[in-house]
Each structure stands twice: as C-alpha cells, then as structure tokens.
Amino acid sequence: MTETAPKTLEKLLSSKGLEQAAVWVKKYPEERKRAAIIPIMTIVQEELGYLTQESMDAVADYLSCPKIAAYEVASFYSMFRLKEAGKYVISLCTNVSCMLAGSGDIKQWFQDELGIAPGETTSDGKFTLKEVECMAACGGAPMLEVDKQYHENLTVDKVAHLIHELK
Numbered sequence: 001m002t003e004t005a006p007k008t009l010e011k012l013l014s015s016k017g018l019e020q021a022a023v024w025v026k027k028y029p030e031e032r033k034r035a036a037i038i039p040i041m042t043i044v045q046e047e048l049g050y051l052t053q054e055s056m057d058a059v060a061d062y063l064s065c066p067k068i069a070a071y072e073v074a075s076f077y078s079m080f081r082l083k084e085a086g087k088y089v090i091s092l093c094t095n096v097s098c099m100l101a102g103s104g105d106i107k108q109w110f111q112d113e114l115g116i117a118p119g120e121t122t123s124d125g126k127f128t129l130k131e132v133e134c135m136a137a138c139g140g141a142p143m144l145e146v147d148k149q150y151h152e153n154l155t156v157d158k159v160a161h162l163i164h165e166l167k
C-alpha cells in the first residue's frame with residue numbers, strides 16, 4: 001500500500017488564495033507569523049468549503065506552528081466548519097438574550113419546516129443549521145447569521161421569509 005503525501009497549502013489553495021495568505025503573513029514579524037492563522041484558515045474554508053485535517057495541518061506547516069494550534073482555532077471559533085456543509089450555513093444564536101427573545105421557537109421552526117436540527121443539513125444540501133454562542137448582537141435578539149449577514153429582531157415569520165428568499 002502506498003501512502004500519499006499530505007498536501008501543502010500551495011497544493012490546496014488557488015493562486016489567488018495563496019496570494020491572500022501571503023499578504024496576511026507579511027502583516028506580522030516572521031517569528032509571529034502564526035498570528036495569521038485565523039485569516040488563513042478562513043481563506044482555506046472559503047476555497048474548500050470546510051476544514052479537513054489535511055488542510056489544518058497544511059496551514060500549521062505554512063505558519064511553522066504546531067498542528068494542535070490549527071485544531072484549537074478550528075474547534076474554538078464557530079465560524080469554522082470541520083465537515084461538509086450546505087450551500088447556506090445558518091448560525092442561529094441560542095445564547096441567553098436570544099433564548100429569552102425566542103430563539104427556541106426559531107430552532108423548532110427549522111426542525112419542523114426544514115427537518116434539520118443544529119449540526120444537520122437539509123437533504124438537498126442547501127441549508128445547514130448551526131447553533132452558536134453570542135454573536136454580539138444581543139440588542140437585536142433573537143438573531144442569526146447567514147452569508148456573513150446578520151438578521152436581527154427575528155420572528156418565526158421573518159425566518160420563514162428569509163429562507164424562502166434563499167431557496
């Protein structure tokens with residue numbers, strides 16, 4: 001059995017992605033280049049759809065830091081995905097303010113109408129629901145984020161309309 005060598009970041013990313021990664025690295029002194037780990041992992045996720053172990057290892061090698069540093073970042077921040085997701089990833093905040101303002105009803109709506117619980121993707125691959133911690137928009141609770149846009153002061157009807165628009 002032949003083992004294939006793990007891919008480097010140069011093999012995983014497009015030339016545009018590599019250029020963007022290089023720009024981020026240049027923002028920091030050489031001995032602190034691991035500080036670019038979040039933006040570079042964001043670039044990887046945007047290109048690959050989610051972070052595989054191979055891609056996290058490649059980022060760590062690229063930044064000359066331990067692989068565990070990449071795993072820690074990927075598992076700590078809710079914007080990173082460790083498995084394939086739907087076309088639209090919906091991050092629903094269920095932290096205290098949003099919970100008190102009705103995020104539970106919205107979560108239930110996703111279950112009833114789209115058949116997905118947090119962590120699941122619709123069978124057509126269109127929507128993935130994620131349950132996330134406070135996204136610093138408590139004044140607009142309950143809220144969710146999709147496609148880098150916050151939607152606040154939600155009701156079940158507003159969510160139904162939003163999802164209908166995305167379909």
Ligand code: FES
Nearest residue numbers: 093098134135137
């Ligand atoms: S609790 Fe939901 S945004 Fe803060």
